Amino acid sequence: MSTADPTLQRISTGVPGLDQILDGGLFGGAVYIVRGSPGAGKTILANQVCFHHVGHGGRALFVTLLAESHARMLQHMAGMSFYNAEAIPGSLYYVSAFRTLEDEGLKGLMDLLRREIRSHRASLLVLDGLLAVEETSASDREFRKFIHELQAHAALADCTVLLLTNGSRSEYHPEHTMVDGLITLDDVAYGKRRQRELEIKKFRGSASLRGRHPFRIGTAGIVLFPRVEAFLPSATARAPAARVSTGVxxxxxxxxxxxxxxxxxxxxxxxxxxxxxxxxxxxxxxxxxxxxxxxxxxxxxxxxxxxxxxxxxxxxxxxxxxxxxxxxxxxxxxxxxxxxxxxxxxxxxxxxxxxxxxxxxxxxxxxxxxxxxxxxxxxxxxxxxxxxxxxxxxxxxxxxxxxxxxxxxxxxxxxxxxxxxxxxxxxxxxxxxxxxxxxxxxxxxxxxxxxxxxxxxxxxxxxxxKGAEDMLFGYGRPAPEAPQDDRSATARHDVLPPERG
The missing domain is CATH 3.40.50.300 (P-loop containing nucleotide triphosphate hydrolases)
Structure with missing residues (x-):
């Protein structure tokens, strides 16, 4: 049962299983960090959300702070069923801000984000490379200020924001206390096999399914499998009355x-x-x-x-x-x-x-x-x-x-x-x-x-x-004969084999 404020607008992710884990999807105008090691699936997840969003009438902006070209990234996405080349660049627009961050710093990046959100009327923004922003910041205070300004502008523009990052240089993450949600993706080893897992570590405004949930990456993109014991409600079945034949x-x-x-x-x-x-x-x-x-x-x-x-x-x-x-x-x-x-x-x-x-x-x-x-x-x-x-x-x-x-x-x-x-x-x-x-x-x-x-x-x-014991032990043996009284002492009875028929 949802605990969210019904006045808050939900944004469907389009990722099978994720909306169920989020109790209905992301919130409009909220800022979320998607964190995980390289190869965990962050970029695929963000692109999948973008294509679903624009496919249902929204407009999305995907900003990268990485040296990888957009052409190469989209080549990797082209084989997935959610990919739609016709959405680019009309309703889904890709922008490289790598050079802007290098030359103009955080202020130049923030100006670019505001300008692009406004010009493309974006209702969804993905910023891929938050670690680069952190490394460019002169201090934690400057980094927190950047997050705060981005939150304020996202709320004003009613634009949901996904910030993708590989992690941080330390275990202290001041940005985690500021954003509306934290989603982590991991590639976990179990013996000789590995399993990708997603966890909602923070989600303001609503309940969510706690714990790790496994997922697969294939031609359909990311497919999540919410943990069965986490999402099935405790319910009482009616007392059974009729019996069912086993066929025997x-x-x-x-x-x-x-x-x-x-x-x-x-x-x-x-x-x-x-x-x-x-x-x-x-x-x-x-x-x-x-x-x-x-x-x-x-x-x-x-x-x-x-x-x-x-x-x-x-x-x-x-x-x-x-x-x-x-x-x-x-x-x-x-x-x-x-x-x-x-x-x-x-x-x-x-x-x-x-x-x-x-x-x-x-x-x-x-x-x-x-x-x-x-x-x-x-x-x-x-x-x-x-x-x-x-x-x-x-x-x-x-x-x-x-x-x-x-x-x-x-x-x-x-x-x-x-x-x-x-x-x-x-x-x-x-x-x-x-x-x-x-x-x-x-x-x-x-x-x-x-x-x-x-x-x-x-x-x-x-x-x-009949006439055998210890059959359940796997090695049956004849049961000892019952004691005989004087009247039948001369009568000898062989132990019977198992009854048949």
């Missing part, structure tokens, strides 16, 4: 009819245990009333459909009918908040009610910090509940056969109402797939440990194991 009738019976609508279910299991099979069975129940989405990382849409068909699960017809949608994001140097925003965008766009995420590992590998993940998933699953989405989330456990179940991150199990465990176990020189329900919020469940098989006919659950 025997599993529905174990869960007292299936998971409740608008809840999340974790499918825990090692690689090959059957998580994707159960997820695609769940999506096979999609319809016009219950559109579905597969959000995956490890199988292309073609492979997913083909593998599902091999076990009797038909997905292509639902895709052709528009009832099922597939979003595939290969697990290579993704941005966590890009994934979260893309998932929610697809859910809202298609009105999704059935969602299978395959798997948590794709989000984990994209995380810039592991300690973010519990809050990230808490915000994401809460929003999905509010949207009425029933979610199955595959979670790969690292151990194939073991008496312990290792979660990839702490705290995830608390975010889901239901948990289903898939395991392998050896018994009688054979490997079995086992399934058990660990938790079903809002009702009872069948606690039996059951074998299940995957074949061309789909998923079929067998009866529970």
């Amino acid at each position: 009738p025997d599993l529905d019976a174990m869960m007292a009819g299936g998971p409740l609508r608008a809840t999340s279910t974790l499918l825990l299991g090692a690689s090959g245990a059957g998580k994707t099979t159960l997820g695609t069975s769940f999506l096979s129940c999609c319809s016009a009333e219950e559109p579905g989405l597969h959000f995956g990382f490890f199988e292309t849409p073609e492979r997913l459909v083909a593998n599902a068909a091999a076990i009797g699960v038909e997905l292509q017809q639902s895709i052709d009918a528009g009832h099922l949608h597939i979003v595939w994001r290969p697990p290579t140097e993704q941005i966590l908040d890009d994934l979260g925003n893309a998932l929610l965008d697809a859910v809202r766009r298609h009105g999704v009610k059935r969602l299978f995420i395959d798997s948590l590992g794709g989000f984990i590998s994209a995380a810039d910090a592991r300690d973010r993940l519990p809050a990230f998933f808490a915000a994401l699953t809460d929003e999905l509940r509010v949207l009425g989405v029933t979610t199955l989330l595959a979670v790969e456990t690292p151990n194939l056969v073991s008496p312990e179940v290792h979660m990839p991150i702490a705290g995830v199990s608390a975010l889901a109402e239901n948990m289903v465990l898939l395991r392998f176990a050896e018994y009688g020189a054979r490997l079995y797939r086992l399934i058990s329900v660990l938790k079903v919020r809002g009702g009872g469940f069948d606690p039996r440990l059951r074998e299940f098989e995957i074949s061309a006919a789909g998923v079929k659950l067998q009866a529970g194991f």
Whole structure:
């Protein structure tokens, strides 16, 4: 919810995600510093804002204090979708003030800015090279005076100003206390990969989304991805009433009819245990009333459909009918908040009610910090509940056969109402797939440990194991025979193998 004064005019930046972070955009007549190291994206950001501004009826002035020619800078911008050569020099005008600053100092630069703003009727000014102004100033007092005069003229002309700078010669920045906002751009290292991030460190007149927000630079220019846990509101979903089929009738019976609508279910299991099979069975129940989405990382849409068909699960017809949608994001140097925003965008766009995420590992590998993940998933699953989405989330456990179940991150199990465990176990020189329900919020469940098989006919659950114990440890063994009384002491009963059918 905006906290800004409604009488203050907003200026849209046109940078995807930035207006959301700024709670609506920049303010008209305000002065902002955009600070960052070389290559962080300051010049691209400023040009993107300028082209958007003039494209919506405004007029912009881009003043450089650098030795780089405008022709070279615009060559770098020409390949980006926001670039429009027809806007230059009519509504977007580029001026080099490098020589003026060198020859006439700060007074000459200020006179030039006033003259150019007035002659071009600019409502947006970019001054690229504030560091050069600082270095030319004889003292901090003279530098502050320049900023103050520029603020006064910007307010009088109702011209929003962006001051681009690489930084300062010291850690003391007197100009930061004077301007209306401070935006920083960084290129941060996470192990061997790097991620560009933007942070609003100061923003007068309005709330803004705190903290660092990742962004990408591509052919569309800068695209920002607001942190999911920062922008999603805390909301309470209505208590679910109906149950939703998993697509496997025997599993529905174990869960007292299936998971409740608008809840999340974790499918825990090692690689090959059957998580994707159960997820695609769940999506096979999609319809016009219950559109579905597969959000995956490890199988292309073609492979997913083909593998599902091999076990009797038909997905292509639902895709052709528009009832099922597939979003595939290969697990290579993704941005966590890009994934979260893309998932929610697809859910809202298609009105999704059935969602299978395959798997948590794709989000984990994209995380810039592991300690973010519990809050990230808490915000994401809460929003999905509010949207009425029933979610199955595959979670790969690292151990194939073991008496312990290792979660990839702490705290995830608390975010889901239901948990289903898939395991392998050896018994009688054979490997079995086992399934058990660990938790079903809002009702009872069948606690039996059951074998299940995957074949061309789909998923079929067998009866529970009789006469065996320690199956969950991965290495089952026959249970000891019960003590016999005198009447049956002579009767010998063999331990039964696992029940089938």
